[in-house]
Amino acid sequence: MSFVWESSVLAIIAFGILYFLLNKYAFGPLFSVMEKRRELVLQQMNEAAQTREQAVSYVEEQKQxxxxxxxxxxxxxEQSRQTSSKQTEQLIDQAKVEASRIKDEAVRDIQNEKNKAVEELRGELGAASVKIASKLLQKEVSSDPAQEALVDQYLKEVGGRS
Incomplete structure (x- = not known):
């Protein structure tokens, strides 16, 4: 096997021309596409990080x-409880005041009825006393001044008419 210099030189020249052409026409656009892709990936990573930070801050805001x-x-x-207890106390106080007022009215009505009954009883007792006295007077036809004074005194004590 022999080594041929011409073939090696020719291969190196072909490789150089190929490298020059690839560098001029293929590597530039290929590297620019790769650079754009790298920038896009970086931008998406930054956006994802910002979105994550926003999500974390939003979660914190929601927690607060x-x-x-x-x-x-x-x-x-707590305000409802306090208001409820105040209203309950007010209702109880109002109920106590109302009960006291009703009791006072009932006592007054009872006293008035009692007074009326006593007055009616005195009136009836006076009328009965007058009837008794008139019957006694009719029996005792005499006009003894001592008996008249006794009847008048009795009528005054009972509250009858003089």
């Missing part, structure tokens, strides 16, 4: 909003 809403809900519940 949820905690705030819970606090507000607890405050509203």
């Amino acid at each position: 909003a949820l905690q705030t809403a819970r606090k507000e809900a607890l405050e509203i519940i």
Whole structure:
């Protein structure tokens, strides 16, 4: 096997021409496409990182909003309890006042009825006393001043008419 210099030189020259042509026409566009692809991948990675950061901040905001809403809900519940207890106390106080007023009215009505009954009883007792006295007077036809004074005194004590 012999080594041929001409073939080697010719191969090196062909390789040089091929390299020159590839470098001039193929490697430039190929490298620019690869560079564009690299930039696109970097841009997508940056966008993904930004989106992830935004998602994390959004989740944190939502957690804070949820905690705030819970606090507000607890405050509203507590205010409702306080309002409810105040209203209950007010209703109880109003009921006590109303019961006291009704009791006072009932006592007053009872006293008025009692007074009316006593007055009616006195009236009837006076009328009965007058009838008794008139019957006694009719029996005792005499006009004894001592008996008249006794009847007048009795009528005054009973509350009858003089």
